[in-house]
Amino acid sequence: MTAGTSAAGVGVPSVEGTQRTRPGWAHDGRGRAVSAVLELTDVHKDYGGVAALDGLDLRVEEGELVALLGPNGAGKTTTFELLLGLGRPTRGTVRVLGAAPGTHRGRVGAMLQGAGLPEQVTVRELVGLVGRAYPRAYATDDVLDRTRLARHAGKVVTALSGGERQRLLLALALVGAPDLLLLDEPTAAMDVASRRAFWERAREAVSDGGTLLFATHDLTEAQGVADRVVVVADGRVRADATPDDLTRHGRDDLEQVFLTLTQEHSHAGPDGEDR
Numbered sequence: 314m315t316a317g318t319s320a321a322g323v324g325v326p327s328v329e330g331t332q333r334t335r336p337g338w339a340h341d342g343r344g345r346a347v348s349a350v351l352e353l354t355d356v357h358k359d360y361g362g363v364a365a366l367d368g369l370d371l372r373v374e375e376g377e378l379v380a381l382l383g384p385n386g387a388g389k390t391t392t393f394e395l396l397l398g399l400g401r402p403t404r405g406t407v408r409v410l411g412a413a414p415g416t417h418r419g420r421v422g423a424m425l426q427g428a429g430l431p432e433q434v435t436v437r438e439l440v441g442l443v444g445r446a447y448p449r450a451y452a453t454d455d456v457l458d459r460t461r462l463a464r465h466a467g468k469v470v471t472a473l474s475g476g477e478r479q480r481l482l483l484a485l486a487l488v489g490a491p492d493l494l495l496l497d498e499p500t501a502a503m504d505v506a507s508r509r510a511f512w513e514r515a516r517e518a519v520s521d522g523g524t525l526l527f528a529t530h531d532l533t534e535a536q537g538v539a540d541r542v543v544v545v546a547d548g549r550v551r552a553d554a555t556p557d558d559l560t561r562h563g564r565d566d567l568e569q570v571f572l573t574l575t576q577e578h579s580h581a582g583p584d585g586e587d588r
C-alpha cells in the first residue's frame with residue numbers, strides 16, 4: 314500500500330514510491346506484515362545498582378497503537394532508549410522492524426522527553442533540514458500543515474510556546490514518513506485542545522499501517538487513543554490488554570485499575586514522594 318494513495322482520505326501528506334509492506338516478512342491476506350514491528354524479550358537494563366528494566370517482555374504488531382503506562386521510574390524512557398539503539402540491554406533481546414535497534418533509523422520517528430532543539434533556526438528550516446536526512450520524506454509544507462505549524466513556519470524555535478514546541482517535535486518525528494512512531498510523554502506540556510489536535514495528527518500519521526508506541530501519565534489519553542494498554546512497574550509488564558478489557562468493559566475505573574496494578578511496585582510513597 315502506498316502511503317500517498319491510502320492517505321488521501323485522511324489527509325496524511327503524500328510520499329511517492331514507498332511501500333508499507335516489507336519484503337521478506339510474512340504477510341496476511343491483505344498484504345500486511347504479521348511480524349512484530351518491535352519486540353523486547355526478557356530485557357534487563359541495569360544502571361549501576363539500579364534495575365531500570367527487570368525482565369520486560371513487549372511485542373507490538375504492525376498497525377497497533379499501544380500506550381505504555383507506568384509510575385515515575387517504571388522504565389518507560391529506558392524502553393524507548395533501547396528501541397532507538399541509544400543504549401544496549403544488559404540482558405535480553407530487542408528487535409525493531411526485524412533487525413537490531415538503530416538499523417532502520419530512517420523508518421523510525423521519535424519524540425523523547427527533554428529533547429533539545431537548535432534555537433536560532435526557523436521552524437520551516439528545521440523541518441526541511443531534518444527531512445533531508447531521510448531517504449523518503451514528506452514535503453516540508455505538508456508536515457507543517459498537518460501539525461498546524463504553517464503560520465509559525467517563519468518563527469525561530471525560541472519564539473514558540475510550549476505546546477507549539479511539542480508540535481514541532483512531532484513534525485520532526487513525522488517528516489521522515491516513519492513506519493514506527495515512538496513518543497515518550499509527547500503531550501506533557503499541552504492544553505486540552507492542543508492535546509486533542511496532537512492525537513488527531515499522530516493518529517492520521519499511522520492510519521495507513523504505521524505503528525505507534527507512546528508513553529503517558531494521562532490515563533484518559535491512553536484509553537482514548539490506544540488499542541492496547543501496557544502497564545509497566547519496576548521494569549516489568551504488569552498488564553497488557555485493551556482498555557476495554559482492563560476496565561472490564563467500563564465496570565472498573567482505569568485509574569483504580571492502574572493504582573492497584575502499580576502501587577506495590579511504585580518508587581513513590583503514598584504521598585507521592587520518592588521512598
Ligand SMILES: Nc1ncnc2c1ncn2[C@@H]1O[C@H](COP(=O)(O)OP(=O)(O)OP(=O)(O)O)[C@@H](O)[C@H]1O
Pocket residue numbers: 360361363364365383384385386387388389390391392
Ligand atoms: N542513566 C541512568 N543512570 C542511572 N539510573 C538511571 C538512568 N536512566 C534511568 N535510570 C533509572 O532507571 C529507572 C527507570 O527510569 P526511566 O527514566 O526509564 O523511567 P520512566 O518510567 O520513564 O519514568 P518517568 O515516568 O518518571 O519519566 C529509574 O529508577 C531511573 O532513576
